[in-house]
Structure formats: C-alpha cells, structure tokens
Amino acid sequence: MNTFYFVCQQTIVFMVPLIIVACAGIFSERGGVLNFSLEGIMLAGAFCGALFLRGINDGTNLHYIAALFVAGLGGVFVILFHAIAAISFRGNQIVSGMAINLLVPPLTIVLGRSLVGTLQIVFANTFIIREVPGLSRIPIIGDIFFRQAYISNLLGLIVLFVAIFVMNKSKFGIHLRACGENPQAAASMGINVTRTRYIGVLISGFIGGMGGLAFIIPNATEYAATVAGYGYLAVGVVIFGQWNPTKMLLAALFFGFMKTISTIYSTIPFLAGLGLTKYWYSMVPYLATIVVLVFTSRRSGEPRALGQVFEHHS
Numbered sequence: 015m016n017t018f019y020f021v022c023q024q025t026i027v028f029m030v031p032l033i034i035v036a037c038a039g040i041f042s043e044r045g046g047v048l049n050f051s052l053e054g055i056m057l058a059g060a061f062c063g064a065l066f067l068r069g070i071n072d073g074t075n076l077h078y079i080a081a082l083f084v085a086g087l088g089g090v091f092v093i094l095f096h097a098i099a100a101i102s103f104r105g106n107q108i109v110s111g112m113a114i115n116l117l118v119p120p121l122t123i124v125l126g127r128s129l130v131g132t133l134q135i136v137f138a139n140t141f142i143i144r145e146v147p148g149l150s151r152i153p154i155i156g157d158i159f160f161r162q163a164y165i166s167n168l169l170g171l172i173v174l175f176v177a178i179f180v181m182n183k184s185k186f187g188i189h190l191r192a193c194g195e196n197p198q199a200a201a202s203m204g205i206n207v208t209r210t211r212y213i214g215v216l217i218s219g220f221i222g223g224m225g226g227l228a229f230i231i232p233n234a235t236e237y238a239a240t241v242a243g244y245g246y247l248a249v250g251v252v253i254f255g256q257w258n259p260t261k262m263l264l265a266a267l268f269f270g271f272m273k274t275i276s277t278i279y280s281t282i283p284f285l286a287g288l289g290l291t292k293y294w295y296s297m298v299p300y301l302a303t304i305v306v307l308v309f310t311s312r313r314s315g316e317p318r319a320l321g322q323v324f325e326h327h328s
Contacts, residue, residue: 019158021282022096023163024143024277026158027274027289028271028274031244031250032244033054033250034224035052035244036266037056037173038217038218038248039249040262041180041190041214041218042215043252043257043316044191046193046197046321046322048098048320049096050249051092051110051114052248053243053246054092054119055089055114055222055226055328056229056241057119057226058092059222059224059227060227060230061122061226062088063088063227065126066136067071067139068130071138071143073137073303075140076166082228085088085226085292086221086224087223088226089222089226092114093216094219095114096219098211101208104323112269120177123239134237136235158305164229164231164233166232166316173221173224173327175301177216190211191317192320193205194317194320199320201210226241238295246303247269251265251266253307254310255312256315257317268302
C-alpha cells in the first residue's frame with residue numbers, strides 16, 4: 015500500500031507541471047499562434063525563479079509563491095520575442111519557437127555564470143508540505159493529495175480551472191478561439207485579432223514560466239539549465255488532449271504516470287526484476303508520447319487557423 019501511495023504522489027508531482035505548461039500552450043494556440051517554445055519558456059521561468067529564491071536565501075511557501083510570479087515574468091519576457099516574430103513580423107512560427115528553445119539554455123548558462131559564478135543556481139528548497147492539517151486525515155485521498163505536497167499542486171488546479179472557464183465562458187476566450195478558427199471573420203466582427211493574439215501569447219508565457227519553476231522545485235535544489243524535455247512533453251499533452259483543457263488533464267495524468275514509472279522503477283519489484291538498465295526506463299515517457307500521438311493525431315481538434323499568418327484586409 016505504501017508503494018501505491020508513493021506512485022500516486024510522484025505521478026501528481028510530474029503531472030502538475032505538465033498540465034500547467036499544456037494550459038500555457040492552449041492560450042497561444044487557441045488564438046492561432048503555434049507555440050513550440052514551451053521548453054525555452056520553462057527554462058526561462060525556472061532560471062528567474064531560482065535566481066530569485068537564491069537572492070532571498072530563504073525557503074518559505076510565501077517566497078515560493080513570489081518566485082512563481084517572477085518565473086512567470088521571465089516566461090513573458092522570452093515569449094515576447096516569439097510574439098513579435100510571429101504576429102507583428104508574420105514570421106514562421108515553428109522557426110521562431112524553436113529558436114527560443116535553442117537560445118534560452120546557453121543564455122541562462124552565461125547569465126548564471128555572470129551573476130553567481132557557477133552554472134548551477136542553488137537555492138534553499140524547503141517548500142514541501144509534510145501534511146495539511148485535517149485534510150491529510152481523509153482516508154486514501156488524504157495520503158495521496160495532502161501529504162508530501164507542494165503549493166504548485168494547488169496552482170495546477172487553479173490554472174486548469176481558469177483555462178476551462180476562460181476558454182468556454184469568458185468574452186476574451188470566445189474572441190481568442192475565434193481568432194484561432196477564422197481570424198478574417200473575427201476581424202470582420204470587430205475583434206482586434208493582433209491584440210487578442212498578443213494577449214493570448216503573453217498569458218501563455220506567464221503560465222509556462224510558472225510551470226518551469228513548478229517542475230524543478232519538487233525535483234531539485236538547483237537550476238541546471240534543463241527541464242528534462244518537459245516542454246516538448248507538454249506539446250504532446252496539448253495534441254493528445256485535442257486543445258481541450260479537460261482532456262489535457264487526462265493526458266497529463268497518463269504522461270505523469272509514465273514519467274513516474276521511468277523514475278521509480280527500481281522500487282517496484284516486478285520492473286526491477288526485468289533487468290533493464292535505467293536508460294530504457296528513461297525513454298518510457300517519450301516513447302509513450304510518440305506512440306500516443308501516432309494513434310491520436312488523426313483525430314486532432316486543432317484550431318483551423320493554427321499557425322496561419324493573419325493579414326488584415328480593410
């Protein structure tokens with residue numbers, strides 16, 4: 015039973031940043047702007063958040079919340095270049111997104127060495143909540159969700175519910191979706207497509223930056239210029255979830271479980287007994303992503319104008 019609780023807790027740890035960053039992706043892509051820069055955005059957010067935590071040299075959850083906000087601003091700063099290239103200059107959205115993914119890792123390494131003297135940005139990581147009073151006593155649920163938890167778990171739920179509400183119930187969400195389906199028709203109805211797309215992309219950057227810090231906090235005590243390809247996994251979650259936040263939750267749960275298996279296989283007797291090396295298990299979540307996308311991409315519910323340049327004709 016202890017193994018069951020541990021697997022569930024680890025699945026949540028890996029699932030939460032996935033759903034956060036996947037929700038970041040749909041705020042951009044529902045508006046028609048491809049966002050392959052999620053890996054770079056996560057790295058920028060993780061770098062800024064870790065630098066902030068190192069600077070205050072403390073480890074309370076209030077500081078963690080503040081660091082998440084700083085991480086979000088880091089994501090906004092980076093994705094602004096993608097927004098300018100893709101929306102204002104009408105450039106190739108795949109190229110500008112991948113350029114960010116390639117540029118951010120060495121850039122954070124150079125900045126890190128300039129600011130702190132080392133590649134790794136070490137910070138005090140005491141953010142784990144051993145148990146939530148009262149709620150941790152709930153049978154089964156309490157052990158899974160309210161012991162050995164992080165504030166970012168709550169953030170994941172908030173981001174998910176906000177994304178569902180905004181996309182389905184808010185005026186901005188309706189306008190954003192219109193820009194992603196038929197920008198010319200949206201413009202004819204008086205919607206400022208350029209402004210709406212910019213807002214969607216910047217929101218994407220803010221949420222993605224927070225997701226970067228939410229990834230490294232439960233897994234490390236330092237920023238080392240990597241988020242283990244989670245930005246690319248998040249792209250898979252968006253596609254597998256058909257740009258629908260509710261379906262994306264199930265996709266994130268699946269990939270989070272696959273990532274958990276690849277990490278804790280040695281504690282599961284059956285998997286440990288197979289005699290496979292750790293490198294085989296490390297490939298599990300990425301192989302699962304490829305297999306799932308092969309079988310689900312034909313049923314994709316992507317916005318019809320995704321990746322298309324908008325040119326207003328007066």
